[in-house]
Amino acid sequence: MRMLATGLLSMAVMGLLCSSVGAAGMVEKGKALFNDPKFAEGTSGKSCNSCHPDGKGLEKAGLRGRKEWKNPGGTWLSLQDANNVCIILANKGKAIDPKSAEMKDLVAYIKSLAKK
Numbered sequence: 001m002r003m004l005a006t007g008l009l010s011m012a013v014m015g016l017l018c019s020s021v022g023a024a025g026m027v028e029k030g031k032a033l034f035n036d037p038k039f040a041e042g043t044s045g046k047s048c049n050s051c052h053p054d055g056k057g058l059e060k061a062g063l064r065g066r067k068e069w070k071n072p073g074g075t076w077l078s079l080q081d082a083n084n085v086c087i088i089l090a091n092k093g094k095a096i097d098p099k100s101a102e103m104k105d106l107v108a109y110i111k112s113l114a115k116k
Contacts, residue, residue: 023108030109033102040093040102048106051090055113062111079107 033039037047052058069076073085080098087093096102
């Protein structure tokens with residue numbers, strides 16, 4: 001019985017470690033996209049960081065429980081939609097799939113800004 005409990009506890013700890021390492025990787029990938037002026041085929045030569053140096057102004061964008069996001073393009077019901085509007089209007093890029101790995105990484109980075 002004790003071995004089973006130890007084994008289950010070990011698996012739970014490994015799962016938590018792997019998920020936090022995976023989340024950290026997503027944040028780093030998202031930060032790289034945030035700083036890349038060619039992200040989403042942008043043609044303006046600007047990155048997300050051009051308007052939001054080091055994420056400035058986005059600290060509240062990643063807060064839990066948020067129901068809408070506002071940007072110069074309007075009011076949006078998801079962070080993914082708000083991101084795409086900025087990509088299209090400010091960066092002159094193409095919208096990315098809201099369910100893509102790139103969007104998940106970008107959202108993970110923006111959510112990490114709320115913790116600073």
